Ligand SMILES: Nc1ncnc2c1ncn2[C@@H]1O[C@H](COP(=O)(O)OP(=O)(O)O)[C@@H](O)[C@H]1O
């Protein structure tokens with residue numbers, strides 16, 4: 287596989303006294319599909335939130351295409367109550383807002399679907415065009431950006447067509463069946479033209495047939511859009527079938543990593559998972 | 567094309583409206599209540615739409631409208647009082663420090679700028695926080711600015727707690743309609759632009775909007791400053807309409823009136839705000855006036871009718887609306903000719 291696209295180093299995320307992610311290290315290479323699995327509350331979504339700038343980590347560093355995009359170290363009050371790994375404490379701060387991360391080429395979906403409720407499928411996609419505008423407040427308000435406006439609409443329509451959502455183009459996003467809403471959320475993320483796509487439990491709540499379709503869909507967009515995909519998922523069929531590599535998180539810590547075969551047979555993974563599978 | 571005919575119809579309707587106003591002005595005495603209602607309605611429509619831009623389309627809750635209108639009204643008055651009138655107006659402050667007068671239209675535009683600058687400064691710290699803080703901060707601003715403008719030390723500029731008057735004002739109702747109409751049209755064009763789409767995304771889901779590459783602080787600031795700009799402009803128009811102003815007029819009750827208009831019209835509907843502005847003004851200036859007047863039938867004093875009772879009735883109306891008609895008159899829909907003619911509008915989101 288190609289060069290490293292995403293690198294997470296020593297990332298610790300502590301909420302008050304709760305260490306949600308503890309000294310996480312991982313890499314995702316170009317063109318790979320990598321999965322992050324682990325029981326509920328293991329810290330997977332929190333890891334995504336750190337990568338995408340939603341939370342500044344308590345400590346650690348995230349690089350994208352070799353450039354540091356997020357970095358922090360414990361300071362102020364956190365310096366006293368820090369409970370993460372003390373060895374890898376850093377000394378710099380880089381804290382972008384999530385929109386900046388998106389503009390760098392990292393797009394994401396959310397565990398609980400977050401579509402724009404009052405808007406149509408088309409409008410949901412169209413919003414992603416805003417960040418590539420060349421018009422300013424004045425020219426946009428006076429509608430002097432006709433060229434750009436047409437381009438935005440054409441691009442949004444093209445994407446809807448490619449992803450076979452054009453038949454529901456003008457429906458309200460929230461009126462779609464659940465599976466289609468999930469697909470729309472992925473489509474909306476793709477509309478930002480990312481090179482790295484983060485999917486947070488894309489198959490959550492889907493039946494086996496929908497899950498199979500989603501598996502094919504993810505494989506297809508990886509190829510068609512030349513993506514690298516980093517995915518949180520619970521459906522083991524999907525994960526095992528599609529992943530090049532897997533990281534396993536439990537109580538904020540990595541407990542296993544490797545190819546699906548390796549992870550599947552790792553006794554630590556089995557015990558971490560069996561404990562939880564029952565109460566789910 | 568269908569879209570073109572709709573534009574044609576709208577242009578014709580507007581021309582017709584202006585023609586009717588033109589004729590009315592030449593046939594009905596200018597002191598008629600009708601003109602009061604029309605002028606004030608136009609001014610309130612503008613400030614209500616500006617509030618709706620924030621509350622209805624960006625999901626930000628500001629309660630500073632009266633404060634921004636005050637800034638606009640004072641800016642207008644201060645900049646336009648004729649130099650030879652200043653010794654009269656600023657008689658306790660030796661004619662004041664401003665010794666020039668601008669063209670009224672330029673002064674109105676600058677009134678918006680002044681309000682916009684205040685909004686920018688308030689927004690810098692506040693818009694980074696969660697949305698609720700904006701309501702508190704703007705309410706506080708409106709209260710403080712009212713006291714500040716009446717402060718004696720500022721007298722040479724604001725005339726302290728005395729009236730600002732003798733500034734020029736246009737009498738024709740056409741002026742208020744055209745000026746306010748252009749401003750509302752600009753707000754609608756903003757809402758229909760790519761920036762407006764970003765505002766609506768923020769309103770629907772801030773986290774998702776951010777994930778779509780929309781910078782929250784930047785866009786909230788734009789919405790807040792633009793909204794306040796037009797509140798300032800409407801304040802200038804109000805000053806003009808009233809021919810004299812005083813800071814103590816711009817109480818928070820004024821903001822609540824505007825909020826009531828927005829809620830009645832439908833949060834997220836521009837045409838709703840316009841319709842309900844006129845309804846509100848007709849009711850409060852015309853129909854419900856009697857509520858404030860102590861009335862006798864023979865020697866029997868009708869109970870409850872006395873100064874201030876109008877406010878009580880309004881409070882009840884707003885409560886009823888909030889409890890039972892949360893959508894207001896229009897909900898988030900817009901009034902349009904084609905909808906009125908029964909042609910069902912195709913699902914929105916198509917060509918604008
Ligand atoms: N904003 C937050 N504030 C406090 N605790 C949080 C916050 N977000 C997540 N957590 C905690 O972090 C832990 C990991 O949560 P999460 O990352 O959502 O788990 P997962 O996605 O693996 O199910 C949980 O104990 C959760 O309660």
Ligand SMILES: [Mg+2]
Pocket residue numbers: 330331332397
């Ligand atoms: Mg999660």
